[in-house]
Amino acid sequence: GESVGLHLPTLSVQEGDNSIINCAYSNSASDYFIWYKQESGKGPQFIIDIRSNMDKRQGQRVTVLLNKTVKHLSLQIAATQPGDSAVYFCAEIRSGGSNYKLTFGKGTLLTVNP
């Protein structure tokens, strides 16, 4: 299950299970959201994105859900594999003049047990 520790929230799942990683954002003016995966010692890697005029978007084994009413974003990973173990960050971009500045959430550490 999911727990919130003193620092990074963690999620531990069994291989083959589905994972759901959650993110709350604060800026209602954000109009673009991205999920990044960061493996230990590496830079963030793009997973999937969604615009604010959508509430769901699917990729390969991943689905992003956006609930603008409660400013909540989630990433669902189907049939989680050991290679999915990483820290997952949501990031938002606000429309307007500074529509390039990624604002990252705190991150969730996903551990997949074989």
Next chain:
Amino acid sequence: NAGVMQNPRHLVRRRGQEARLRCSPMKGHSHVYWYRQLPEEGLKFMVYLQKENIIDESGMPKERFSAEFPKEGPSILRIQQVVRGDSAAYFCASSPEKDTSYEQYFGPGTRLTVT
């Protein structure tokens, strides 16, 4: 097509020394962004540059930090008179010359340790 390159990957400096971090964007990309990541935290925006121009440096500390992206060569993030609090991972990202600059591709980062 090589990705975003950063060097060095690891950098150790004593307090008071200078740190220079380099970033070569992906081929064809002319927008560069620098972010800083403290342990167990998300990345925080520092500066956005295009060739020979600083577009937004609102995330840069007012003193000791500077960035450039010359016409030729990599982008440089320079930290003068480093202090222990500068220890972090510094990531560079790049995006192409088009309106959809939402896509940012990240390099592997430079891990700076100040002793």
